[in-house]
Amino acid sequence: MSSMNIAATGMAAQQLNVEVIANNIANLNTTGFKRQRAEFQDLLYQNERRGGATSSDTGTIVPVGVQIGTGVKAAAVYRITTQGNLTQTSNPLDLAISGRGFFQILQPDGTIAYTRAGSFQLSPTGQIVTADGFVVQPGITIPQNTTAISINPSGQVQAQVAGQTNPQTVGQLQLANFPNEAGLEAQGNNLFTETQASGSPVTGNPGLVGFGTINQGLLETSNVDIVSEITNLITAQRAYEMNSKVIQSSDQMMSTLNQIQ
Secondary structure (H helix, E strand, O other): OHHHHHHHHHHHHHHHHHHHHHHHHHOOOOOOOOOEEEEEEEOOEEEEEOOOOEOOOOOOEOOOOEEEEOOEEEEEEEEOOOOOOEEEOOOOOEEEEEOOOEEEEEOOOOOEEEEOOOEOEEOOOOEEEOOOOOEEEOOOEOOOOEEEEEEOOOOEEEEEEOOOOOOEEEEEOOEEEOOOHHHOEEEEOOEEEOOOOOOOOEEEOOOOOOOOEEEEOEEEOOOOOHHHHHHHHHHHHHHHHHHHHHHHHHHHHHHHHHHOO
16 A cells, blocks of 8 residues: 555655754754754656546547655755844854854865854954854954954954054954855854855955844844744644554555455
8 A cells, every 4th residue: 555655755754844843943042043944845646547638539538637646755954044133242252243144264174164153252362263263254363452342333343452542443354145045055063165056155344235234242043933843843743643643544454454354
């Protein structure tokens, strides 16, 4: 009975769905996290009787055929890149992007990764780095004896050095945009890398057309909606149970056939 195999594909699909939802809920408090959604497609169909075929020598046409589906498959796990809420931290190196764009991060292998998580710190040499010590690009070094750091919405970094009256500009942050942000490949540690699906990055100063602005002392929270995730989880659980019921019903039908003498 093909119904068992069909229901099995449904159970596998809902298992994937639950795993995606679980990852969303687990990252509820992850800075800059973007929730994901599992998307599915129906599998090939078996044509028992093809619609549009002739049913007699006089040329009559079968109006509706008989097509039997073979189940479901995962098509994609889509990343939803809507803006998360901004929460105040008052930390001068906590930066949130309001609008489009990613911070550029230099990885140890020399490649550039991208992130929305702007919880930065200073290295022993005074460079602005991530929590893992990766340098934010373009590299900006804060002078020694700096008493205050100011970063304006356009990404200009200024340092107030002890003994000086006016702050000095020490660097300019830039953001990167992609034609298809959902096509970026997640690497973990809040980092993404470019792929053929994402397209090549376009860099520019914050505040320019198409680029978001920088908010100092704020962080972007996850865009996960816990109420929606719990609702989706219940729906997935019920769908999984219904597919298991199909397998049980098919088994009972086969048992009935075996008992016929």
